[in-house]
Amino acid sequence: MKQAICSFIYHKILGWKAEVSVPDFDKCIICAAPHTTNWDLFIGKLFISAIGRESGFMMKKEWFFFPLGILFRWMGGxxxxxxxxxxxxxxxxxxxxxxxxxxxxxxxxxxxSPNPNWKKGFYYIALGANIPIVLIGIDYEKKCITAGKYIIPSGDIDKDMREIKLYFKDFKGKHPHKFVLGDID
Structure with a gap:
């Protein structure tokens, strides 16, 4: 029922598409980008539910005030x-x-905001837990979210982060000027 409702909202009401070619791993870290608006959370949650999957998310504690805190925790925050x-x-x-x-x-x-120095915690979690990183790109221009690649962290963070950043180079956030890849050479 939840999947049907989310799919209806995501596809029919909002007009978004989903392209998924990665397996549904039992355990994974989802690296989602570009993140240029608060709407990414809601579009992303609709997407993940519409394709029949679940995911929690991390958010700064300041957003967990009443009544939003109840909603965010219910959503997996x-x-x-x-x-x-x-x-x-x-x-x-x-x-x-x-x-x-x-x-x-x-x-x-x-x-x-634009940040060329991406956080690497997601990478170290996946490396330490020996689980894949699923790359999910949000593209407002095409109204499509794509789960098209995953990587198994090798321990060579520079090489792996370059590969991750290159995956996201063609996705357009809601505010494209707020998304930067930083150094990928």
Whole structure:
């Protein structure tokens, strides 16, 4: 029922398309980009539900105020306390290892503003938990979300991050000027 409702909203009402060629892994980190607007969360959640999959997401704790906090937690949101010096990577790896199924979407830019220095926590979580990173591109120009590639982290972060960034080079966020790949040479 949830899938049918989300599919109807995503495809029929909003007019978005979905292109999916990656397996439905039991456990994975989803690297979703470009992230240039708060609408990415809602479009992304509709997409993932419309294709019959589930995913949690991380968001700064400041967004978890009443009543939004209730909604975000219900949607799979995990508040991130960015001011504390705790190892979020280690905590998530433990959660991955203790779970039968685990899907967590993370935006590598870590912000909706232009950021050439992408966060690498998603990479280290996948590497430490030995799970794939599914690359999902959001394209507002084409009104299509594409899950077209996954990588298994090799441990060579420079090589792998270059491959990840190159995957996203042709996707257009809602505000394209807010998305930068940074150094990929």
């Amino acid at each position: 995990i508040p991130v306390h960015r001011d504390k010096r705790t190892s979020m990577v280690d905590q998530v790896i433990k959660q991955v290892n203790a779970s039968e199924k685990f899907h967590l979407a993370i935006t590598p830019e870590g912000t909706r």
